[in-house]
Amino acid sequence: MAGVLACAVPLPAGYRPGDILAFHRRDAQALSERADEAGFSKAMLWGGKPACLSIRFTAAGARVRLALDGRAPAGSRVRLESMARRMLGLTQGVEAFEQAYREHPVIGALLARQAGLRVPVAATPFEALTWAITGQQVSVAAAVSIRRRFIGSIGKPHSSGLVCYPDPEQIAALSPEALREAGFSTAKAATLSALSRLVADGGLPLDDWLDAPPITEIRDRLLGIRGIGPWTADYTLLRGFGWMDGSLHGDVAVRRALQLLTAAPDKIGEKAAQQWLSAFSPWRALVAAHLWASLSNTAY
Incomplete structure (x- = not known):
């Protein structure tokens, strides 16, 4: 027996659905996710049962729907809303970050161009x-x-x-x-x-x-698991939990964007990037996201 859960999530003024849609449009073949201009759908396991999450953006906010091939386990409705808010970046407090750094001599202009940017978070x-x-x-x-x-x-x-x-x-x-x-x-x-x-x-x-x-x-x-280093751990904390303070100085795209932003004549190394990002704690990962976004309008 199929089960359907639904909820509505309000969005702040100036919300940027395009950032979320780009993340779920990574695979042009749309095997597991598909996205259009108004929302996305994503297949996932929910309590071990196949389910399809759908989030549609409207003028009033986001409409969230979960269609399960089976019954929904207890507590699913609360879990669904919490997951949707996390995936949409609504727990990230970006307004405080932008307020603190909007006059910054280096990233102030970047924040003005990309105001409201939030990091899309994975379903789990x-x-x-x-x-x-x-x-x-x-x-x-x-x-x-x-x-x-x-x-x-x-x-x-x-x-x-x-x-x-x-x-x-x-x-x-x-x-x-x-x-x-x-x-x-x-x-x-x-x-x-x-x-x-x-x-x-x-x-x-x-x-x-x-x-x-x-x-x-x-x-x-995470760092105690063979094959997981600082970049993987911090990226996971960003994409999995919405943690905004991971130092992604090991990311090649972050360093390339930083070089362009600061007009540095030479490539920026990991140590220099780490030092530069440290000034923005507890928002280092959000700064990295702005650097990613400055390079492209696609998923980062």
């Missing part, structure tokens, strides 16, 4: 973490291709025609060879296998941390 911290691992040291296009093959090989289909992003239990059941066939390197396959087993067994309770993330503990736990 696990998806954010696996996306971060997928994107390590490869282009966005290559990461999207691997992600598509990965979802297509093991994802469960939803009745909408979209394919659900795999959960930890599904990935933990795979052999490293199966992950390599999807396009992951030997090292990434080993990291994904170990990580998925850890999450599936409760050793890394990512979802339990959503309401009040213990950032230091999460970061330390």
Whole structure:
């Protein structure tokens, strides 16, 4: 029996739906997500059941709908609204950041051009973490291709025609060879296998941390997993929990955008980028997002 949940989420004045839509338009083949000018749909597992999340933007706010191929578990409605607010970046406090730095001699003009920018957040911290691992040291296009093959090989289909992003239990059941066939390197396959087993067994309770993330503990736990370094940990905290203070100085695009913004004659190294970003704590990751966005109007 199918179940449908729905809620309405108000949006602040000047909200930028385009940033959210670009993130869910990464894969032009639209295997797991599809987006148009008014909203997006995304297939995902909800309590182990295939579901399709739909968020449509209107003048009054965002209309959120979850269609499940099965009954909704208890507590789903509250969880749905909380997830939608997080995915839409409504917990990020960007107004305080812009107020503090709108007169800044370097980034003030950037903030004026990109006022209201929020970071799109993944549906779950696990998806954010696996996306971060997928994107390590490869282009966005290559990461999207691997992600598509990965979802297509093991994802469960939803009745909408979209394919659900795999959960930890599904990935933990795979052999490293199966992950390599999807396009992951030997090292990434080993990291994904170990990580998925850890999450599936409760050793890394990512979802339990959503309401009040213990950032230091999460970061330390992630860094203790072979194959996860500072960039992956901080990117996961940004995309999975909406944490705004990760220092993404190791990101090539951040450094390239910083070079252009400051008109530096030479490439900016990680140490120099780290030092420059440190002045903006507790908003370093949001500054990085503005730097990403300054390079392109596509997903970052």
